[in-house]
Amino acid sequence: MDLGFANATAVVVGGGRGMGLATARCLAEDGARVALVGRTQTVLDQAAEELRRLGSPDAVGVVADVADGDRLAQVFAELGKRWDGQLNALINTVGPSAAGSFEELTDDQWRAAVEDGAMGMVRCVRAALPLLRNAEWARIVNFSAHSTQRQSTRLAAYTAAKAMVNSISKNLSLQLAPDEILVNVVSPGSIxxxxxxxxxxxxxxxxxxxxxxxxxxxxxxxxxxxxxxxGLVDEIGPVAAFLASRRNSYMTGANINVDGGSDFT
Incomplete structure (x- = not known):
């Protein structure tokens, strides 16, 4: 299926590996100009080289920490100059790594979970919005998790941070609807x-x-x-790519489970 990414621009935050890279591959195969944002330049460079082979004409990897709002603002400003001030798709895949029961988790672990799991996404959207608003069409896709609907006692902070992603994304879908910027969530299961x-x-x-x-x-x-x-990471990529694409023209505020089947909706 032609997703309409030919010559379109896309940023995948956390795109150097895993589900982020799987999504970026789908974008590249459809002809998107892709920028990967992550923490390790060597990983990003290897991923960008792969994307260029797949069909992304000038794929690039850019180092930034989602905890650093000033750096993110700089990154998106530089991409704006590269892409004539426009961005069609922002995909946020970064999540927290905190694990532990409620009683085990320290204040610092709770803060880190919220920083990595929710505030990083907030900063990326904030920095990208001027470029998204300038584009002919624009989409935001945020990664959550099915644990927000099926709780695990070992993922208290992780799940709370992902629940924030769900709520913020729903609110954004309402706020950005007048601009026809579509905002959706992907909730992977056991991948x-x-x-x-x-x-x-x-x-x-x-x-x-x-x-x-x-x-x-x-x-x-x-x-x-x-x-x-x-599930496999390559089974997540096509779903996120569709939500981020021009082909998705009327779905916003949705949370899509990719979890092999579950008892929740």
Whole structure:
């Protein structure tokens, strides 16, 4: 399907690896001009080189920490000069890494979860809005998690931060509707990301087998999907790419679960 990204511009925050890179690949294959924002230049450079091979004519990786609002403002200003002051799609995939029960989490861990999981997205949207408003069409896609709907006692801070993403995104969809800037959320389920594979290794499970990985998730968390396996990062990318695309012309304020089936909506 032609998503309408030919010569369009897109920024993927957290696009150097995982679900962010999987999304960026879909954009590149459709001809988008993609900028990846992350913390490690070597990782970003490797990813950008791959995107250029896939069809993104001038893909670039830019180092920035989502905790640094001044740096983000500088990054988007520089991209604005590169792209004639316009941005068609902003995809925010960065999330917190805090894990632990309510009683274990310190104040600093709570603050870090909110910083990485919600405030980083807020800063990116704030910096990108002038460029998005200048574009002929514009979309924002924020990554949340299905744990906001199916709680885990080990993810108290993580889930709270992602719930903030949901609420802020819904509010943004209302505020930006007059500008016809569409704002949507993707909520991945149990996806074989680096974080989940790291957890699997820590409990002695071969996470490269998505069926065994889902069995372990059921054993440890009681959160099996309807499908008998964990998802793959490449199964998230096409969904996020569609929401970020010109082809998506009337969906806004939605939260799309990509979780292999669940008992919530």
């Amino acid at each position: 074989s990301s680096e974080a989940l594979l790291g957890w699997a290794e820590s409990v002695g499970v071969d996470g490269t087998d998505p069926y065994r990985l889902m069995e372990a998730i059921d054993e440890h968390f009681g959160h099996p999907a309807h499908l008998p396996r964990a």
